[in-house]
Amino acid sequence: MSYEVTATRRRPQHFEDLIGQEFVAETLKNSITSGQIAHAYLFSGPRGCGKTSTARILAKALNCEKGPTPSPCGTCAHCLEITKGSSLDVIEIDGASNTSVNDVRQIKDEVMFPPNSSRYKIYIIDEVHMLSTSAFNALLKTIEEPPPYVVFIFATTELQKVPATIKSRCQQFNFRLVPVEKVKNLLADAAKELGIQADDEALYWIARESTGSIRDAYTLFDQVAAFSDGHITYEKIRDKLGLVGVDRLNELFEKCAAGKPDDALNVLDSYLQSGISIEQLISNSANYIRSLLLIKNGITKESLLGNAAERYSADVIKTWNAIQIERALSIFLQLYRDVRYSLSPRYELELAFSRLCWLSQYVSPAEVKAAVDSAHALLSGAAAAPQPKPAGTPHQSVSNAAGANDAAAPETTRQEVQQTADDQQDVSSAAQSTSSGIPH
Numbered sequence: 001m002s003y004e005v006t007a008t009r010r011r012p013q014h015f016e017d018l019i020g021q022e023f024v025a026e027t028l029k030n031s032i033t034s035g036q037i038a039h040a041y042l043f044s045g046p047r048g049c050g051k052t053s054t055a056r057i058l059a060k061a062l063n064c065e066k067g068p069t070p071s072p073c074g075t076c077a078h079c080l081e082i083t084k085g086s087s088l089d090v091i092e093i094d095g096a097s098n099t100s101v102n103d104v105r106q107i108k109d110e111v112m113f114p115p116n117s118s119r120y121k122i123y124i125i126d127e128v129h130m131l132s133t134s135a136f137n138a139l140l141k142t143i144e145e146p147p148p149y150v151v152f153i154f155a156t157t158e159l160q161k162v163p164a165t166i167k168s169r170c171q172q173f174n175f176r177l178v179p180v181e182k183v184k185n186l187l188a189d190a191a192k193e194l195g196i197q198a199d200d201e202a203l204y205w206i207a208r209e210s211t212g213s214i215r216d217a218y219t220l221f222d223q224v225a226a227f228s229d230g231h232i233t234y235e236k237i238r239d240k241l242g243l244v245g246v247d248r249l250n251e252l253f254e255k256c257a258a259g260k261p262d263d264a265l266n267v268l269d270s271y272l273q274s275g276i277s278i279e280q281l282i283s284n285s286a287n288y289i290r291s292l293l294l295i296k297n298g299i300t301k302e303s304l305l306g307n308a309a310e311r312y313s314a315d316v317i318k319t320w321n322a323i324q325i326e327r328a329l330s331i332f333l334q335l336y337r338d339v340r341y342s343l344s345p346r347y348e349l350e351l352a353f354s355r356l357c358w359l360s361q362y363v364s365p366a367e368v369k370a371a372v373d374s375a376h377a378l379l380s381g382a383a384a385a386p387q388p389k390p391a392g393t394p395h396q397s398v399s400n401a402a403g404a405n406d407a408a409a410p411e412t413t414r415q416e417v418q419q420t421a422d423d424q425q426d427v428s429s430a431a432q433s434t435s436s437g438i439p440h
């Protein structure tokens with residue numbers, strides 16, 4: 001049997017298989033059941049999250065011999081043809097390579113002919129935002145008044161580039177990124193199907209790397225399965241792909257937390273000598289620090305951390321407070337941005353780890369302000385404290401002082417008024433001198 005990639009082998013064939021897009025699936029099923037079939041659908045969302053799969057399931061639901069039905073049989077001639085991609089009445093067009101107005105005109109002409117053998121003639125146009133403006137305009141007329149047997153399904157990763165005139169004529173569905181936990185479960189199923197053993201830690205890593213795209217997750221899974229020899233472990237992935245695992249990061253960060261720059265820089269050197277790339281180390285360190293921050297805030301879900309919380313060094317977590325860990329994360333995120341323009345990426349990395357060795361002394365601006373405020377309060381409190389007073393009649397002296405102020409205030413005002421009057425005098429005399437200078 002020929003080898004089939006996991007993403008193709010496990011492509012969803014029913015609405016129920018659409019993991020992470022349950023809302024879309026339910027809404028489509030309901031509209032088919034109630035016979036409210038739109039003439040144009042617009043699917044938007046990130047890549048690899050099921051838009052094209054949903055479009056094909058919808059096509060089957062509409063054209064199945066037993067349909068229109070929310071549960072296409074998958075075995076009739078129409079269903080089989082759509083699954084194979086050979087149905088004459090389900091036309092898939094890649095918007096990225098058919099962007100011109102002529103391509104759309106061709107669609108307009110074809111639309112006039114009824115379907116060959118199916119109930120509906122269905123156009124699935126992927127990456128529809130790539131069409132040119134004139135192509136969109138040509139398309140607009142067709143989707144405004146389509147023949148009753150035509151259904152358009154548009155898919156796009158960039159909804160904001162689709163003209164409002166098109167959007168308003170489509171039934172819109174927003175697809176979401178699939179949560180890490182769900183991607184991991186899908187990978188576990190895929191491994192079981194292939195008879196491959198797979199550790200949770202490894203599958204979580206693949207799921208997180210693919211950032212919510214099931215297709216990317218399956219592709220990476222195939223790659224990892226190919227070198228894993230029947231058992232996928234995080235250690236194998238780490239060694240093969242040159243990652244820096246939690247254990248090694250624990251060792252490095254413990255030196256920093258202990259305030260030993262010499263040890264930290266030696267460990268760092270040994271990692272770089274072993275062939276780990278600087279970018280990889282920066283990115284893995286940033287991930288590691290993020291996990292520390294989550295743990296510090298009481299979050300221990302493995303799907304978020306990527307590893308079990310117990311795997312992270314207790315010493316490091318205990319030594320640094322949340323503000324210091326935030327600081328460490330910002331150092332590494334900044335480093336990731338800076339390193340490509342750097343004179344020496346290695347120096348930058350060493351500088352970052354050297355800074356981490358001083359991190360336990362780091363005080364945030366907010367803490368400095370709080371300290372200054374409390375010192376200020378202390379000092380002004382001392383100033384407000386009762387001063388030793390000269391013997392005599394304190395009340396008298398206070399009222400005297402107030403009286404003196406009262407007298408002084410009108411004096412000031414009078415002076416100011418006088419000053420203003422003088423200014424006006426100057427202006428008017430200047431005006432006079434000017435007017436006298438003008439010849440009549």
Ligand SMILES: [Zn+2]
Pocket residue numbers: 063064065066072073074075076077078079080
């Ligand atoms: Zn069928």
